[in-house]
Amino acid sequence: MNGILNDKISAQSLVDALAERIEAAIMNGDLQSGGKISEQALATSLGVSRGPLREAIRTLEGRKLLLRTPNIGVRVASLSPGDLCEVLQVREALEGMACGLAAANMTDEELKALSALLHQQQKSVQGTGVYPETMDFDFHFRIVKGSRNARLVQMLCEDLYYLLRVYRRQSSVTPDRTKQTLREHRDIVAAMTRRDPVEAERTMRRHIASARLYVEEQMRETGAGRNVVARARKPKAAASLAGKGRRVASLRRR
Amino acid sequence: MNGILNDKISAQSLVDALAERIEAAIMNGDLQSGGKISEQALATSLGVSRGPLREAIRTLEGRKLLLRTPNIGVRVASLSPGDLCEVLQVREALEGMACGLAAANMTDEELKALSALLHQQQKSVQGTGVYPETMDFDFHFRIVKGSRNARLVQMLCEDLYYLLRVYRRQSSVTPDRTKQTLREHRDIVAAMTRRDPVEAERTMRRHIASARLYVEEQMRETGAGRNVVARARKPKAAASLAGKGRRVASLRRR
DNA sequence: CGGTACTTGACTGTAAACAGTTTCCCGACC
DNA sequence: GGTCGGGAAACTGTTTACAGTCAAGTACCG
16 A cells, blocks of 8 residues: 555645645646646546545645535636735734734743844845745744744644745745845844734734735736736646656546 | 525535534534544434545544544544633634724625614613624624625634634533623724724724633633543444434444 | 453545536537 | 537546454453
8 A cells, every 4th residue: 555655754644645745736836726627637647546636625625725616626726916915914913913922922042043043034135135935934934833822823834824835836926025024024023032022913914014015016006906817717737747657647638 | 694604505515515514513512522433423324425424524624623633533623721712812813803904894884784783782681681692693793794805704704603613512601791792892893983993903802802811711710721621532422413314324333 | 360462343544436417519400 | 600409528426345454352371
């Protein structure tokens, strides 16, 4: 049974492994957002049967990464700029709360480490003019975990961050707000170091709100900002998820 | 939309119907929280096969109503008071945000209707000393919808409210805070009527925080407040979910 | 009498076949 | 030539069957 599919580790159940792979495929762009997915084709392509695949789809459906229309099929969610704004509002509320809690609950060591990370970011910016995305992720991740609220952590890190990463993929709107981001991060750390939950929440919310306002600005410029992503009907994105080597599956005729 | 939670129609697919029924069974207490459930037994009991049932379970798993341990089984989530506090913190953040948005985005008519609902609550309290739970739900529901943020609506109304209802079932901690609740509702409506988003958010957060503080108070009184609900190991809660009429299935020997 | 190992049983995880519905294409009719 | 109807293919939804794994109960040995 093993050897069949789990080449790496992670995901002790096939369903979880599938969910991860599909998620990755969406990130990669192997599965176009808005595109329809054929269960059969995807199953063959991944080298599994439809049972586990359907369960994996249900999982991702719960995370709003896939959308199902009864008797029609499943398609990859496409975030319009409007949707993105909604998500960012939610994130503002949640991560603001998280930051306030973190200001109260993080240990001094954790705060020191966070401060160190901030300095790294600054150094990276001075050197290359930009800093890696993972650093930003790490920054927010640490603060959220510092809230000591498991549910908050899960909602932010497992649900929202994924969505945002998908969006970043689909429309590479990576504005050059590096300098401002850095300034805002500094304010956040400052408030947290002062152990001031109210101010910590305020600065974090402002930080995220400024990202949202940027998107809204973009929306006003480029038309009403309803779906930028094509509402593709035909594409049938299923293919090209070449299973890890076996069964290349040259289906897809037509 | 119409009723409280349109449990009338909905569920065109078997999987969705199952998810709803299991959810209801958890509310009812037919499925004890913390209890283990057997796929096979539940499937027979509901008169369906394991495929759709497993998908329904995945769905509810995503909503944190069911927990799965690989190769062991699925059990109903049991919210400890600590968990409840976490959920209430999340709700405070989200619904605070929603209320602020609603103060800006609700129409005058909607505000007027909200105010009317508040008066109904007052009248009901004057008469019976208490007002129906549905009224409270309706109140919050309208405000959340008034935020005009679909994702916020979904997270609050489809995820959190269910969880809270499950909790209310499992430990009937229904404190008599009617009077205070009413006062807080009045403050909220007042702020919204003034179209003051900041104050609206603040009052709503205070409203939810006071519920959380009450729970924390209870926790301090009744021990450390780790799981009140028994970590039942044997119960095998599956039975007694008599299928929709057909196939009553008197399995369960042993 | 207690502990350990083995056997047995049930349940989860997975795959494949079956049934119902939708959609699309082609032909006939207006 | 266009439109409407019928039929076929494909896909989703569902059921059934099989294999692997875990847990508990029992028997045997120390």
